[in-house]
Amino acid sequence: MKSKLFHLLSVAAIAAIGLGPAPVQAAKIRVVTTLTDLADFAREIGGDHVEVFSLATGVEDTHGVPMKPSFVPRMNRADLLLLVGFDCEHAFLPGLIEASKNPRIEYGHPGYVDCSVGIAPVEVPLSTDHSEGDVHPYGNPHYMLDPVLAKTAITNIYNALVATAPQYQADFTRNRDAYLAKLDAKIADWRQEAKTLKGMQFVSYHEHWSYFAERFGLKYVGTIEVKPGIDPTPRHIENLVTEMKADHAQMVVREPQFPEKVPALIAKETGATLVKLPIMPGGVPHTDTYIAMMDYIIHTMVAAEAKRG
Secondary structure (H helix, E strand, O other): HHHHHHHHHHHHHHHHHHOOOOOOOOOOOOEEEEHHHHHHHHHHHHHHHHHEEEEEOOOOOOOOOOOOHHHHHHHHHOOEEEEEOOOOOOOOOOHHHHHHHOOHHOOOOOOOOEEEOOOOOOOOOOOOOOOHOOOOOOOOOOOOOOHHHHHHHHHHHHHHHHHHHHHHHHHHHHHHHHHHHHHHHHHHHHHHHHHHHHOOOOEOOOOOOOHHHHHHEEEEEEEEOOOOOOOOOOHHHHHHHHHHHHHHHOEEOOOOOOOOOOHHHHHHHHHEEEEEOOOOOOOOOOOHHHHHHHHHHHHHHHHHHHOOO
């Protein structure tokens, strides 16, 4: 299956190369991002100087965005490739980079932009044995759900854009400063609003929420997955329900990427509130930007907790 897919991607790459190399002085900086939050940041900072394409639309598993042949010509022409890092995209990005035959965006080249640079990861495993599940050897990659850490990604994107097109630095700086001021104001609002969530215990399907929980003072009880990438077993569900009852966990978070049946069952068994929360912009309706997504997450959790009384 993988060989067939790679053949398909390679054919697309050859077709793209046949169209000729990207012009030396392109009208806009061509940016490809792995996920939608990075695309939003690139558009905010780059403004009219960038053309941005995200491989994900917001509804996919961040670790398993489907590889489409149409991605290859996009990546072949890209000036910059923005990725989350910490091995988040290990299942799909290396093959796409190889198929794209674009040296600008290969690892170690200026167009390869790891947005995690400068972030200290949590949950770095002691072992990378894959019997432990879909292990991330560099730590939990879901730092984007902490808006303070997201500012580090924004800085890395800004630096990459300036290095690529220094003639537009003044514009990039103005755009970055305006967006960061807007984001800082929202962070202050979110901190205030989330005070009612402090100490709340919750579970989620996948371990997306460690950085978010740390930032806003929530307590992670566990995940519905047995281990990352490993579906829940009846015994695991039973143990999780017991633990949630003992800890008086109030909420079950289901990410749109995963089915509702098991999270709904666990919520029913424990009396917890079930909420569906996006993990990147576009994951649910009306969350097309990073700020809109974070607004939705905070407002949904606060409203659910208030409803419990």
